Amino acid sequence: MAEALKYGDLIHLQNAYKNWGGGYLDTNSPSTATGGVYGVSTADGPNRGEGTGTWEVASADGKAAGTPVASGDVITLRNLYAAGSYLDTNGHAPAEQKKSGGKYDVHTAKGADRGTGTAEWRIFAQTSDPKDGTVHIGDSVHLWNVYGGNGGFLETNGAGPAAGLFEVVTNAYYNRAENVADWRISSA
Numbered sequence: 001m002a003e004a005l006k007y008g009d010l011i012h013l014q015n016a017y018k019n020w021g022g023g024y025l026d027t028n029s030p031s032t033a034t035g036g037v038y039g040v041s042t043a044d045g046p047n048r049g050e051g052t053g054t055w056e057v058a059s060a061d062g063k064a065a066g067t068p069v070a071s072g073d074v075i076t077l078r079n080l081y082a083a084g085s086y087l088d089t090n091g092h093a094p095a096e097q098k099k100s101g102g103k104y105d106v107h108t109a110k111g112a113d114r115g116t117g118t119a120e121w122r123i124f125a126q127t128s129d130p131k132d133g134t135v136h137i138g139d140s141v142h143l144w145n146v147y148g149g150n151g152g153f154l155e156t157n158g159a160g161p162a163a164g165l166f167e168v169v170t171n172a173y174y175n176r177a178e179n180v181a182d183w184r185i186s187s188a
Contacts, residue, residue, distance in 0.1 A: 002129055002136035005185060008065035009057050010080070012046035015156050015166070016140065016182035022156045023165035025183070026053045027081045027108055035114045036107035037085035041164030042156055046188070048163065051080035054188040055087070060112070060120040069135045071125040074146060076112040086112045086119040089145050089152075093169040096158060101172040103152035104145065117147040121154065126182070140182050145170050155181040 005011070015022025023042025031039050046053040059067070060074040069075065077087040085108035093102030112119040121143040125135045135141060145151025152170030157180065160166045174181050 002138050004068040005057065005135040005137055005139070006065070007057055007059050007063055007067050007069060010054050010188035011057060011137075012053055012186045012188050013055065013183040014046070014186065015042055016179035016184065017156050017166070018178065020184065022180065023160075024048075024053045025055065025087075025168065026164065027079050027085070028052070028161055028164045031090070031107040033090040033105065033107045035109055036088070036090050037110055038079070038081065038108045039161060040087065040106045040108060040168045041160035042166045042168065043164055046186070049081065051082070054080040056080060056084075058112075069123065070133050071128070071135055072122060074120050074122050076119050077121065078112075079108055085110055086114075087121065088114055088119040089147050089170055090114070090118065093157075094167075097167070097169045097171075100157065101176050102157055103170045103172055104147065106154065106168045106170065115147065117145070117151065120146045122146055135185070137185055137187055140184050142174050142181055143183060144174075153181040154183065
C-alpha cells in the first residue's frame, strides 16, 4: 500500500512525456516575468541544483500540515531553491505553445498570492491504491491552475533553456500529446 501524500511533504514531480523521459519539474534561471523569481522547466534529474527540483506541498484552503491530500484539493507548491518561491502562472504562453492549446507561461513567485489563483493548483490523481480518494506517493497526477477559473493543466511543451529539458506552460487540454500533462509524485 502506497503512503499518502500529506501537506508539508517535500516531493519531486516527474513528467510522463516519452515514457517518463520528460524530466523533473525544476526552477532554472532568473525569471523575466513581472513579479517572477525563477523560470520553470524540467531537468534530467530531481537534483540539478540544491532544492531546484524539490517542492513543498501546502493547502490553499488552510488544511493543516500532516493532513492527507485528497484528489481534487487545491494546493500550492513551494520550490526549495534559495529563499523558496511558488509555482505560478505568469503571462501568456509563448506563441509557439499557443498553437497547440498553450494558455499561460509558468514561473515562480515570492508568495502564493502574486495574483488571485495564479499559484493555486487543483491536484487530480489519475488513480491510486488504495482507491480511498487520497493522493499517494507514486501516483500520476494532473495539476490544473485555478487562475481566472481555468488556468489550464501544467505540461511540458517545447525545448527548455540551458540546463533544462523542456519548457513548462499550462494548456487547455489535459493530454495534448504523449502524456505531457502527467506528473508522477516521489518523495524528496
